[in-house]
Amino acid sequence: MTATPRIEVSDLVVRYGETTAVDGVSFAIAPGELVTLLGPSGCGKTTSLRAIAGLENPYSGTIRLNGETVWAGGKGPKIPSEKRGVSMVFQSYAIWPHMTVFENVAYGLRVRKSSQADISANVARVLDMVQMTQYADRPSSNLSGGQQQRVAVARAIAFSPTVVLFDEPLSNLDARLRAEMRVELRELQRRLDITSLYVTHDQEEALAISDRVIVMNGGKIEQLGSPEDIFNRPVSRFVADFVGSANMVEGRVKGTDPDGTMVFETKAGTQIRATAGKRDGKLLALRSSYVHFGGNEANAIQGTIHRRMFHGDFIQYVVDWPDGQLIVRRPPTEMLEEGSPVTVSFASDYCVLL
Amino acid sequence: MAKFDLRNWIVPILILVVGALVLYPIAFLITSSLNIGDPQLFPPEEWGVGNYLQLFEEPRIIGNTLLVASVATVLAVFFGFVQAWILTRTEIPGRERLERLMELPYYMTPLIGALAWGVLLGPKTGLGNQFWRSLGFSSDFFNIYSPQGIAWVMALFEGTVAFVMISASMKSMDPSLEESSRVLGASKFRTTIKITLPMVAPGVLSATIFVFAEMLGSFAAAFVLGIPGRFYVVTTAIWESALSYPPDYGHAAAMGLSLFGAMLVTLGIARVIMRHGSYATITGKAFRPRPMDVGAAKYPLMGIAWGYIVVAVILPLAALTLTSFQKFATVIIPQMQFTLANYEQAFTMGSLGPAFFNSMILGISVSTLGVPVIGVIAWIIYRSNMPGRILMEYVVMVPQAVPRLVFGLGLLWAWINIPIPIYGTLWLLGIAYFTVFLPLGLRTIAGVVLQVDKSLEECARVCGASWTHQMRTVTLPLLKPGLVAAWLLIFIASVRELGVSVFLMGPHSKVIAPSIVNSWLTASSELSAAMALLQTLMVFIAVAIMFRVARKVTGNQT
Numbered sequence: 001m002t003a004t005p006r007i008e009v010s011d012l013v014v015r016y017g018e019t020t021a022v023d024g025v026s027f028a029i030a031p032g033e034l035v036t037l038l039g040p041s042g043c044g045k046t047t048s049l050r051a052i053a054g055l056e057n058p059y060s061g062t063i064r065l066n067g068e069t070v071w072a073g074g075k076g077p078k079i080p081s082e083k084r085g086v087s088m089v090f091q092s093y094a095i096w097p098h099m100t101v102f103e104n105v106a107y108g109l110r111v112r113k114s115s116q117a118d119i120s121a122n123v124a125r126v127l128d129m130v131q132m133t134q135y136a137d138r139p140s141s142n143l144s145g146g147q148q149q150r151v152a153v154a155r156a157i158a159f160s161p162t163v164v165l166f167d168e169p170l171s172n173l174d175a176r177l178r179a180e181m182r183v184e185l186r187e188l189q190r191r192l193d194i195t196s197l198y199v200t201h202d203q204e205e206a207l208a209i210s211d212r213v214i215v216m217n218g219g220k221i222e223q224l225g226s227p228e229d230i231f232n233r234p235v236s237r238f239v240a241d242f243v244g245s246a247n248m249v250e251g252r253v254k255g256t257d258p259d260g261t262m263v264f265e266t267k268a269g270t271q272i273r274a275t276a277g278k279r280d281g282k283l284l285a286l287r288s289s290y291v292h293f294g295g296n297e298a299n300a301i302q303g304t305i306h307r308r309m310f311h312g313d314f315i316q317y318v319v320d321w322p323d324g325q326l327i328v329r330r331p332p333t334e335m336l337e338e339g340s341p342v343t344v345s346f347a348s349d350y351c352v353l354l
Numbered sequence: 355m356a357k358f359d360l361r362n363w364i365v366p367i368l369i370l371v372v373g374a375l376v377l378y379p380i381a382f383l384i385t386s387s388l389n390i391g392d393p394q395l396f397p398p399e400e401w402g403v404g405n406y407l408q409l410f411e412e413p414r415i416i417g418n419t420l421l422v423a424s425v426a427t428v429l430a431v432f433f434g435f436v437q438a439w440i441l442t443r444t445e446i447p448g449r450e451r452l453e454r455l456m457e458l459p460y461y462m463t464p465l466i467g468a469l470a471w472g473v474l475l476g477p478k479t480g481l482g483n484q485f486w487r488s489l490g491f492s493s494d495f496f497n498i499y500s501p502q503g504i505a506w507v508m509a510l511f512e513g514t515v516a517f518v519m520i521s522a523s524m525k526s527m528d529p530s531l532e533e534s535s536r537v538l539g540a541s542k543f544r545t546t547i548k549i550t551l552p553m554v555a556p557g558v559l560s561a562t563i564f565v566f567a568e569m570l571g572s573f574a575a576a577f578v579l580g581i582p583g584r585f586y587v588v589t590t591a592i593w594e595s596a597l598s599y600p601p602d603y604g605h606a607a608a609m610g611l612s613l614f615g616a617m618l619v620t621l622g623i624a625r626v627i628m629r630h631g632s633y634a635t636i637t638g639k640a641f642r643p644r645p646m647d648v649g650a651a652k653y654p655l656m657g658i659a660w661g662y663i664v665v666a667v668i669l670p671l672a673a674l675t676l677t678s679f680q681k682f683a684t685v686i687i688p689q690m691q692f693t694l695a696n697y698e699q700a701f702t703m704g705s706l707g708p709a710f711f712n713s714m715i716l717g718i719s720v721s722t723l724g725v726p727v728i729g730v731i732a733w734i735i736y737r738s739n740m741p742g743r744i745l746m747e748y749v750v751m752v753p754q755a756v757p758r759l760v761f762g763l764g765l766l767w768a769w770i771n772i773p774i775p776i777y778g779t780l781w782l783l784g785i786a787y788f789t790v791f792l793p794l795g796l797r798t799i800a801g802v803v804l805q806v807d808k809s810l811e812e813c814a815r816v817c818g819a820s821w822t823h824q825m826r827t828v829t830l831p832l833l834k835p836g837l838v839a840a841w842l843l844i845f846i847a848s849v850r851e852l853g854v855s856v857f858l859m860g861p862h863s864k865v866i867a868p869s870i871v872n873s874w875l876t877a878s879s880e881l882s883a884a885m886a887l888l889q890t891l892m893v894f895i896a897v898a899i900m901f902r903v904a905r906k907v908t909g910n911q912t
Contacts, residue, residue: 053537054536055533055536080536082537085539088534088538091530092528094530094531096549096552096553098553108538156538159539165537
């Protein structure tokens with residue numbers, strides 16, 4: 001990475017009294033990137049974001065924005081929120097009810113003493129981007145959730161910030177609107193080339209919109225990587241469980257094939273060929289969507305369909321196999337009867353040893 | 355089947371009894387205010403609005419009332435706002451403790467406050483003024499027997515009310531509204547001006563109007579500090595017309611009802627503003643307040659917050675204590691003569707001893723008999739589907755809306771004209787206390803009744819329990835904390851009752867609060883101080899028990 005990172009966090013620790021909310025987190029975000037902090041509630045993701053915005057005082061660690069140190073472990077610079085030049089979209093939107101939509105969006109520009117003409121032009125530009133132009137003069141107190149969300153985004157980008165922080169911006173919307181806004185946010189971020197740090201607990205959302213994903217748990221980073229990495233090559237049981245649907249099989253590595261493929265023997269004695277993960281792993285993770293019925297992958301094992309559940313977009317099968325039950329997700333076109341014998345097969349590439 | 359008969363009869367009987375207790379005095383007030391004939395006659399022989407027109411012949415009283423209420427409101431809202439801001443929005447040491455202490459001024463009552471400030475800043479003899487003169491000044495530092503003095507004392511008391519209302523509106527504000535302003539580049543100061551103040555403005559405005567309405571109807575401070583200087587506001591004028599000889603009930607009733615009307619209108623405005631103007635209630639969520647880091651300013655701010663507690667509670671109580679143990683109250687140390695005679699006198703002199711005893715008896719019996727009755731009323735209103743329960747709620751809440759003193763006037767006139775010889779006895783005071791404390795008891799018990807999920811009771815019935823069995827095993831145990839709280843609150847309210855008691859107390863049925871005022875106006879301030887402290891002690895003991903019970907209950911539930 002040659003360009004100066006827009007956001008650089010090293011060894012960040014945030015404490016509330018006795019409890020440590022963020023416990024030694026480090027990462028860097030390059031210009032134009034969208035990075036997601038993903039994790040269950042209480043994992044420290046929002047606290048990290050708020051520390052970057054200057055809304056929490058970290059216990060130790062340093063935070064740099066555009067190469068400038070804004071916080072250094074309580075010593076040295078301690079730049080307040082308003083001087084950090086970042087922008088933020090809040091989970092509750094935080095739309096000021098005593099102002100019109102226009103005034104809300106114009107706030108950051110007014111604070112920066114832009115000219116009246118600049119303000120009008122910029123507000124009009126961003127309201128158009130979020131398709132809220134016709135609401136400009138409305139009082140913002142009776143907007144719907146989706147409209148408030150759009151205003152919050154417009155307000156956050158109106159003064160052309162280089163960094164925008166998103167704190168679970170879509171979590172208060174219903175599922176359909178959330179899926180729609182997800183696409184729009186990604187479009188906007190790409191178009192304006194805004195560096196973004198995005199907090200969410202929704203793994204699907206994180207995978208869909210991010211350039212990179214940081215999975216957090218208990219105040220620490222579990223894994224940092226591209227969405228494909230996180231999904232296909234989880235490094236811990238936590239990541240495999242939290243992101244997507246995975247089967248876990250206990251056992252240990254028995255040997256290695258001539259081509260380097262590891263041979264993992266499960267507790268029930270089944271041998272599975274795996275290429276990814278740690279040699280000394282005691283657990284094998286297998287995504288339920290990477291398992292086929294029939295076929296000729298490296299691993300092929302006999303089983304029986306125990307239960308079938310139709311989900312619409314996919315069918316979830318529970319298959320009895322030597323090591324208990326295996327969850328298999330197949331497209332809705334592959335319909336098999338409960339009780340019928342099947343061969344489950346899967347590639348060694350998708351078997352990850354943890 | 356007898357049980358079913360009871361349940362069918364209980365609502366009409368209660369409505370009839372409660373309705374009579376509440377509405378009968380008000381009916382009397384209305385008729386006597388329209389009586390322009392012989393004021394002693396009932397029913398009136400001549401009807402007219404003369405009594406109301408007479409109000410405009412004395413614009414000075416209306417002017418005085420508005421002056422005192424306005425000054426006091428401005429001061430009270432200022433105190434309340436500053437305290438609310440410091441205690442909810444800034445990080446000062448000992449914030450939680452201070453927040454709890456903010457309840458104390460409320461339990462001090464305006465009567466005790468007025469007496470204490472009389473002792474402190476009364477002309478010439480006031481401790482503060484004595485000290486001032488001892489420094490070589492030839493005039494008083496401040497004369498508390500003045501409109502400003504009355505306003506000051508009322509403001510210290512109502513400051514707590516303003517604090518509770520304003521801090522509630524500050525706590526209900528989403529902190530991210532301010533945070534987003536900061537992140538977008540606005541300074542702390544700009545955020546305060548552009549975001550915080552507009553957001554809390556409706557809460558402050560409705561608190562202002564609410565406090566103003568309360569000030570219009572307040573009696574004790576104007577009574578203690580206004581009467582010696584012949585400075586009258588509406589409430590003291592009502593008292594004067596009703597108890598002077600010959601009493602002018604018509605005039606008093608007209609003033610009382612006009613006051614009632616004025617308060618009703620102002621409170622109505624406050625409610626409308628609350629409902630339509632408040633931004634904070636949009637989400638209805640409670641937020642974890644994030645107090646801001648104020649740096650070194652936290653010590654001065656803590657000093658200001660403590661300053662209010664000192665001025666509203668500690669200083670007055672200290673002044674009363676110092677006075678009560680002296681023969682002649684003074685701050686000049688060589689002249690001090692300490693004595694316990696004032697306390698001895700409080701129990702022995704003439705009718706004073708019985709006053710304490712009577713107040714205790716009344717407090718205990720009114721709460722003990724009142725709580726079960728109000729409990730049944732609360733259960734009927736909020737839990738049953740019996741017809742007439744909505745009407746009952748309105749009737750029970752009426753005494754809440756009428757200024758206490760005005761209600762007392764109605765009770766006086768109503769019970770004088772009834773052929774049951776209980777006027778001038780404790781019985782009448784007991785009935786009157788029960789009537790005026792109905793809303794207090796109902797609100798307290800209702801708070802708990804509404805918390806208890808209906809399905810808990812329904813489950814008991816489904817499990818096969820009869821109605822009485824369900825009440826005994828499920829409902830009453832769940833309501834217990836509310837019932838205990840209601841008992842103590844009614845007890846406290848009874849032992850410090852003034853507005854109704856001044857009208858209904860007879861020579862053989864003295865109670866504390868009016869006796870203290872009498873002794874203040876006719877006997878010595880040292881004796882009054884001793885009595886006031888004894889009353890405060892009774893109230894504080896009950897408050898302490900209440901907090902202990904409350905803590906035990908919440909402790910058990912978590």
